[in-house]
Amino acid sequence: MKILIVGAGAIGGYFGGRLLEKGEDVTFLVREKRREKLEQTGLNISSKNGDLQLTPKLITKEDPNQVFDVVLISTKSYQLEHAIKDVEPFVGPETMVLPLLNGIAHMQTLIEAFGEERVIGGLCFIETTLGEDGTIVQTSPVNQLIYGERTGEQTERIQKLEKSFTGTKADFVKSDNINQEMWHKYLFITTMSGITSMMEMPIGPIKELESGQQTIKTFLVELVAIMEKIDAPIQKGIAEVQLKRINSMSAEMKSSMQRDIEKFQPTEFEHLQGYLLLRAKEKAVQTPILELIYTKLKLYEQNLYADK
Ligand SMILES: NC(=O)C1=CN([C@@H]2O[C@H](COP(=O)(O)OP(=O)(O)OC[C@H]3O[C@@H](n4cnc5c(N)ncnc54)[C@H](OP(=O)(O)O)[C@@H]3O)[C@@H](O)[C@H]2O)C=CC1
Numbered sequence: 001m002k003i004l005i006v007g008a009g010a011i012g013g014y015f016g017g018r019l020l021e022k023g024e025d026v027t028f029l030v031r032e033k034r035r036e037k038l039e040q041t042g043l044n045i046s047s048k049n050g051d052l053q054l055t056p057k058l059i060t061k062e063d064p065n066q067v068f069d070v071v072l073i074s075t076k077s078y079q080l081e082h083a084i085k086d087v088e089p090f091v092g093p094e095t096m097v098l099p100l101l102n103g104i105a106h107m108q109t110l111i112e113a114f115g116e117e118r119v120i121g122g123l124c125f126i127e128t129t130l131g132e133d134g135t136i137v138q139t140s141p142v143n144q145l146i147y148g149e150r151t152g153e154q155t156e157r158i159q160k161l162e163k164s165f166t167g168t169k170a171d172f173v174k175s176d177n178i179n180q181e182m183w184h185k186y187l188f189i190t191t192m193s194g195i196t197s198m199m200e201m202p203i204g205p206i207k208e209l210e211s212g213q214q215t216i217k218t219f220l221v222e223l224v225a226i227m228e229k230i231d232a233p234i235q236k237g238i239a240e241v242q243l244k245r246i247n248s249m250s251a252e253m254k255s256s257m258q259r260d261i262e263k264f265q266p267t268e269f270e271h272l273q274g275y276l277l278l279r280a281k282e283k284a285v286q287t288p289i290l291e292l293i294y295t296k297l298k299l300y301e302q303n304l305y306a307d308k
C-alpha cells in the first residue's frame with residue numbers, strides 16, 4: 001500500500017516512522033523548512049518504545065502528482081485548510097483519507113473536501129512532541145492509533161489497510177465503531193487539555209487534590225451534557241470511564257495543548273473547547289467550567305498574537 005503522511009510532526013512523524021520501520025511504502029508530505037531539516041538529519045524518534053533513525057521519502061506540494069492508497073492527516077486543526085489544498089494532487093478516486101487530529105469538527109471539513117466515501121475515521125492516544133532539534137520525542141509508552149470505516153463495515157479496503165498496519169511496533173487497532181471512539185476521545189482530550197492547560201500542571205498534582213478531582217468530574221459531566229444534547233454517539237456512563245482513564249494516567253502526563261503553550265505556540269482551543277462551547281450556547285446548556293477554560297485559552301491566544 002502506498003501511504004502518504006501529511007505532516008512529519010509529533011504524531012505523523014511517529015506513526016509514519018513506525019510504519020517505515022516495518023518496511024511499509026511510506027512518504028511524508030512536508031513543507032520546505034521541514035524538508036530541509038529532515039534531509040539534513042533524517043527522521044529521528046526518541047521513544048519509550050525504542051529509538052529510531054530513518055531516512056524518509058519526502059515530497060512537497062510542488063512535487064509531481066502521484067496517487068496514494070491512503071493519506072494520514074496529522075496536522076493541527078488550524079493548519080487543515082491549507083493542508084487539504086496541498087494534498088489534493090495526491091488523492092485519487094480510491095484514496096482513503098484517515099485523519100488523526102483530536103476533535104470532531106475537522107470531519108465535516110474533510111468530507112466537504114474529499115467526499116463521504118474517501119474519509120474514514122481515526123484518532124490516536126500518544127504523548128509526543130517535537131524537540132527543538134526536530135527530533136520526535138515520545139514521552140510515555142502508549143502509542144495507539146485507532147481507525148475504521150465510519151459505517152463500521154469490514155470493507156475490502158479497510159482489511160487491506162489492516163494488513164498494512166499489522167506487525168508495526170505500535171498499537172494499530174481497527175474499530176467497527178470509530179464514530180463513537182472519536183467522540184469518546186474528544187470528551188477525554190477536551191477535559192484533559194482544558195484542565196492541564198488551565199492549571200499549568202501535569203495531570204498528577206491536579207488529580208491528587210480533592211478539589212482538582214471534583215473539577216475534573218464536574219467538567220466531564222458538563223461536556224457530556226452538551227454531547228447528549230446534540231445527539232453525539234456516546235455511551236452511557238462515559239464520564240466515569242474517562243475519569244478512570246484520567247486517574248490512571250501517570251503523574252507527569254501532559255496534554256499536547258499544554259506543551260504547545262509551553263512553547264508559546266498557537267493551540268487548538270477553538271477546535272476542541274470552542275466548538276463545544278458554541279454547541280452548548282445553541283442548545284442553552286450551562287457550562288461554567290468550559291466557559292472559564294475557554295476564556296483562559298482565548299486570552300493566551302490573544303496575548304500570543306499581540307506579542308508578534
Ligand atoms: N502530540 C500529541 O501527543 C498528540 C497530538 N494529537 C493531535 O494530533 C494532531 C497533530 O498534532 P501534533 O503532531 O502534536 O502537531 P505538530 O505541530 O507536532 O505537527 C503538525 C505537523 O504538520 C505539519 N504541517 C502543517 N501543515 C502542513 C502542510 N500544509 N503540508 C505539510 N505539512 C504540514 C507541520 O509542519 P511545519 O513544520 O511545516 O509547520 C507539523 O510538522 C493535532 O490535532 C493534535 O491534537 C493527538 C494525540 C496526541
Ligand SMILES: CC(C)(CO)C(=O)C(=O)O
Nearest residue numbers: 124125126127255256257
Ligand atoms: C493526552 C494525550 C497525550 C493522549 O493521547 C493527547 O491526545 C493529547 O495531548 O493530544
